[in-house]
Amino acid sequence: MPIEVTVVTSNRGKFVEIQEMLQSRGWTVHWSRRTLPEPQADTLEEVVHAKLDAVGPARGWVLVEDSGFFVGALNGFPGVYSAYALRTLGLRPLLRWVRGRRRDAVFRTVAGIRHGNLRWTARGEVAGSVASSPRGRHGFGFDPIFIPQGGRRTYGQLTSAEKGRTSHRSRAILALARQIEKGGAPAPRAPARNRRTARPRK
Ligand code: IMP
Numbered sequence: 566m567p568i569e570v571t572v573v574t575s576n577r578g579k580f581v582e583i584q585e586m587l588q589s590r591g592w593t594v595h596w597s598r599r600t601l602p603e604p605q606a607d608t609l610e611e612v613v614h615a616k617l618d619a620v621g622p623a624r625g626w627v628l629v630e631d632s633g634f635f636v637g638a639l640n641g642f643p644g645v646y647s648a649y650a651l652r653t654l655g656l657r658p659l660l661r662w663v664r665g666r667r668r669d670a671v672f673r674t675v676a677g678i679r680h681g682n683l684r685w686t687a688r689g690e691v692a693g694s695v696a697s698s699p700r701g702r703h704g705f706g707f708d709p710i711f712i713p714q715g716g717r718r719t720y721g722q723l724t725s726a727e728k729g730r731t732s733h734r735s736r737a738i739l740a741l742a743r744q745i746e747k748g749g750a751p752a753p754r755a756p757a758r759n760r761r762t763a764r765p766r767k
Contacts, residue, residue: 568745569593570626570678573616575600578705579630582729586738590746601629609633609645609675613686617679626745630676630737634707636695637669638662647707656699656710668694672711674737683751685744689736704728 570592572583577598584594601616609631616629635641639662643650650659673690692714699709701721709721713731720728729735743749 567591567593568626569595570628571595571597571623572628573597573599573601573620574629576705578725579632579734582725582732582734583628583630583738585725585729586735587742590742592742597627603631603648606645609673609688610686612645613675613677614684617677617684620679623679626678626680628676628678628741630674630734632672632674632734634711635671635673636663637671638666651706656707660695660698660710663695664697670695670711672707672713672733674733676734676737676741677752678741678745685741685749686752687737687740687744689733689738689740691731691733691736 568591570587572580572594574580574596575598580596580598584596587594601619603612604615606612606615612631613629616631617627620627620629631645633644633647635644636659639659643659669692671690671692673688675686675688677684677686693716694712694714696710696712696719699721700719701709701723703724704721707720708728709719711720712718713720720732
């Protein structure tokens with residue numbers, strides 16, 4: 566069945582990556598360029614459910630996602646606070662804090678799709694390491710400092726097609742697309758609790 570979906574995000578980079586992935590599966594992809602309110606939450610799933618709520622009444626399929634960069638040496642920070650950390654601190658303090666320490670990091674995405682009152686979610690992640698300095702001119706956000714496992718180049722040194730082959734986002738979107746295409750059962754809504762706890766979890 567051909568699926569027409571509207572991706573709601575203010576981030577052009579995310580939209581382009583999602584569009585490439587879903588178009589290659591025959592989906593029609595529209596962009597609603599909006600900033601959705603993000604609650605202070607412990608998990609990416611909670612944020613995704615809040616974004617799906619915030620979309621409001623919508624016709625057809627609506628897709629949102631939330632991503633985080635979890636640095637091992639920082640006990641998972643910035644994690645669910647990645648957007649805020651990047652906006653207020655930038656990349657340099659992160660690089661300073663991991664200097665001389667373990668450099669492992671994980672990128673995670675939770676993607677959610679809604680159709681009427683039904684919703685589905687899926688998670689994707691990629692392990693890797695924090696580069697010693699920013700490299701590359703592609704991508705956005707943390708791309709210049711993340712080296713996915715098994716490679717030597719940062720995401721910033723990969724084209725969006727190369728990144729899309731194995732990225733956290735493509736894994737989440739692919740898992741979501743497969744559920745929808747198979748007619749899989751919708752996900753239960755995440756309970757909206759622990760919204761104010763400060764510790765970043767997965
Ligand atoms: P968001 O809350 O999902 O928009 O993302 C959290 C932060 O991570 C934002 O600052 C994004 O720019 C950044 N981010 C999200 N996805 C990626 C990615 O694939 N590569 C690099 N940075 C990302």
